[in-house]
Amino acid sequence: MESVKIENLLEKYFQGETSIAEENELRNYFSSLNVAQHLEQYKPLFGYFSLAKEPQFKHEIPLQSKKRTVAWLSIAASVVVLLGIGTYAYYNLDVANKSQDLGTYDDPEKAFRATQKALSLLSDNVNVGIESVLYIQEYQIAKEKVFIETKKNSGGS
């Protein structure tokens, strides 16, 4: 009785017209112990289908593809370089600004005093020079005295 039904199912199966449920029925029948003698030949076929569903993919999946990390690395590197250039430029501009400070005063009184101080410093230094030149003048005076006398002497004789 059951084998007749199975034979019909098999007929449909080989025509490619069975549904998933009917195919499962066939599978169950052939995996059971009481398979009719004349249908024994189909046993390995359905046995194989169940067996073939077992292999599994157990490998790790390398999700982070290499291209992606390279891209991120280059982005990070360029950010670091930019930051470096940025900070360098920032500090250097600051130094330049400081060196352009000419020591100007906003308060006129302070400015006057500073000018005075600067001028007195200048005149002090100039005077140092003059003092040393004054010695030369002494020589000149002495020389003139000597030469005048000799002139007078030679003229007199």
Place this chain on the structure above:
Amino acid sequence: MNQNEFVLLITPFKDKVFRLAKRLLVSTEEAEDATQEVLVKLWSKNGNLTGYNSIEAFAMTMTKNYCLDQLKSKRTGNLKIVHTNYEDKEPGLEKKMEDLDSLNWVEKIMDQLPVQQRLIIQMRDIEQYEFEEIAEILDMKESAIRVALSRARKTVRDYMTETHKYGIS
């Protein structure tokens, strides 16, 4: 989409991808490579994935295309791994082999089928996809799939009954 979400998304069908690749490429190592390749490609698509109504079907199509490409390049490179793969297993395991023999016969017969029929029988009889899904994956009409499937099943049956009879006589 982060990595965990992606892994959750692919877990239900990554084994199917692997088995399909194995059916077409035969060698386990090559099938593993193919699966990895397909999954990484999926991951690199990432944001666009939601655009496909069935990611599983999309993945299966990718697998099919990838494997067919592999087979094509292998054929031009004149590399045949197909048969060496079995012969390695046979010596030494004879006792076990006897029990598995008929199952291995089915596998051998299936590996002799044309690629198209192998694809269809894998997806229908092993992964148990509905015809509608197979049609989407292979971009074929359902009727054509039924015809190919029927042909494949009958071929396997004919080989089986032949070996069955030889076994008796």
